[in-house]
Amino acid sequence: MKVLVIGGDGYCGWATALHLSNRGYEVGIVDNLIRRHWDAKLGVETLTPITPIHQRIDRWHDLSGKSIDLFVGDITNYDFLIKALRQFEPEAIVHFGEQRSAPYSMIDREHAVMTQVNNVVGTLNILYAMKEDFPDCHLVKLGTMGEYGTPNIDIEEGYITIEHNGRKDTLPYPKQPGSFYHLSKVHDSHNIHFACKIWGLRATDLNQGVVYGVLTEETGMDELLINRLDYDGVFGTALNRFCIQAAIGHPLTVYGKGGQTRGFLDIRDTVRCVELAIANPADAGQFRVFNQFTELFSVQDLAVKVKSAAIAMGLNVEINHLDNPRVELEQHYFNAKNTKLLDLGLQPHYLSDSLLDSLLNFAIKYKERVDQKQILPKVSWRRN
Ligand code: NAD
Ligand code: USQ
Numbered sequence: 001m002k003v004l005v006i007g008g009d010g011y012c013g014w015a016t017a018l019h020l021s022n023r024g025y026e027v028g029i030v031d032n033l034i035r036r037h038w039d040a041k042l043g044v045e046t047l048t049p050i051t052p053i054h055q056r057i058d059r060w061h062d063l064s065g066k067s068i069d070l071f072v073g074d075i076t077n078y079d080f081l082i083k084a085l086r087q088f089e090p091e092a093i094v095h096f097g098e099q100r101s102a103p104y105s106m107i108d109r110e111h112a113v114m115t116q117v118n119n120v121v122g123t124l125n126i127l128y129a130m131k132e133d134f135p136d137c138h139l140v141k142l143g144t145m146g147e148y149g150t151p152n153i154d155i156e157e158g159y160i161t162i163e164h165n166g167r168k169d170t171l172p173y174p175k176q177p178g179s180f181y182h183l184s185k186v187h188d189s190h191n192i193h194f195a196c197k198i199w200g201l202r203a204t205d206l207n208q209g210v211v212y213g214v215l216t217e218e219t220g221m222d223e224l225l226i227n228r229l230d231y232d233g234v235f236g237t238a239l240n241r242f243c244i245q246a247a248i249g250h251p252l253t254v255y256g257k258g259g260q261t262r263g264f265l266d267i268r269d270t271v272r273c274v275e276l277a278i279a280n281p282a283d284a285g286q287f288r289v290f291n292q293f294t295e296l297f298s299v300q301d302l303a304v305k306v307k308s309a310a311i312a313m314g315l316n317v318e319i320n321h322l323d324n325p326r327v328e329l330e331q332h333y334f335n336a337k338n339t340k341l342l343d344l345g346l347q348p349h350y351l352s353d354s355l356l357d358s359l360l361n362f363a364i365k366y367k368e369r370v371d372q373k374q375i376l377p378k379v380s381w382r383r384n
Helices: 011-022 034-042 053-064 078-088 109-133 180-199 238-247 267-279 299-312 339-343 353-365
Strands: 002-006 026-031 068-072 092-095 138-144 159-164 167-172 202-208 210-212 252-255 261-266 287-292 295-298 319-322
Touching: 002 011, 002 078, 011 026, 011 053, 011 092, 011 267, 026 053, 026 078, 053 068, 068 078, 078 109, 092 109, 092 267, 109 138, 109 180, 138 180, 138 267, 180 202, 180 287, 202 267, 210 238, 210 267, 238 252, 238 261, 238 299, 238 353, 252 299, 261 267, 261 287, 261 299, 267 287, 267 339, 287 339, 295 299, 299 319, 299 353
Parallel strands: 002 026, 002 092, 026 068, 092 138, 138 202, 202 287, 210 261, 252 319
Antiparallel strands: 159 167, 261 295
């Protein structure tokens, strides 16, 4: 099967492209390499020395004998997108190619607008291209658990059945996202749902939780295949950041009380979830939603786990509670369902001491590359 991975130079996309290639899928990558440019503009680098995309793909070919087609361009440019699709003729499109940082989207008006234009227009272009030329293609779109926010009731997978004034319906689950980035994902979900309804397209929205870890079977094969691992206050995410902070002896940065609870998953499960979605496509006209995480943790739970794993390795680690730069609940109910991917056969890699050890050791290996000035959060959600 031919699968086009949009955003295939990024953290989740690179790991997924290699995984699918290794599993026998014919893989193409679309990416405009804008993420590397955003890093450069912010003055940050990933912890790991990632190689240029052409070199990565060549190395993969040398090692595996498998080719990956590359299309460098911006999916908000429809002419570029449709040409790439016509050339590659995908049977499934996996769409990771968005601006994915909540803090980045909250820097100022310009970054909020850029995030929403990039994400919403890119996805809308894909939907139109599918409608025009590839109506049977399956869109596997990366959404986020953050679309739901933190409601005081259980979170279902995309839809909830409600009885109201004696009548009953199954409706899209209410959305209460917490940043202009997370809002862009809600706008995408609405557009995809509508396109499935009016044009009979097939799509799966993977509402993914926070991803952690860096090694997958394929990216660990060779130094030139190494994946990015962000630690900075804009693109770094909770558990990855804590491990890197512990490795360099920086106090762990828990925002506020630390009771913020989210869904998390190992990057080895990200690649597998995407494969399961592709192998079991949605029906024509169906907008399917899977909650893609394996475990729920509060930020404080994670900090405590990282601290004890680090201490066991002889590292000296403190936990700091910083003033929360975000506007979010710091103590709340959170219970989200995640059975649909398990039903398709996902066998989770749960967070273990050995994963924490391996991530800490990985961070120690590259710790000389860390710029301490990039660790504390600088973007505030508040008015001033
Ligand atoms: P990333 O920034 O590492 O990768 C995104 C890639 O998309 C980059 O290589 C970038 O250059 C490319 N891209 C962005 N806009 C593009 C455009 N207009 N045209 C072509 N390419 C474009 O991000 P990631 O962490 O790999 O996340 C991938 C997807 O998964 C995102 O949609 C994100 O919202 C979602 N997600 C990520 C996480 C996480 O913890 N990393 C969790 C949940 C959901
Ligand atoms: N947090 C801390 N300390 C830190 C970093 C984060 O306490 O040093 C807290 C945040 O305040 C938040 C939680 O940890 O409550 C998660 O923050 P995060 O930066 O790890 O993740 P988030 O901003 O939600 O975004 C990440 C990805 C995004 C994806 C999302 C999945 O960047 O692309 O959509 O995770 S989810 O969180 O389920 O919406």
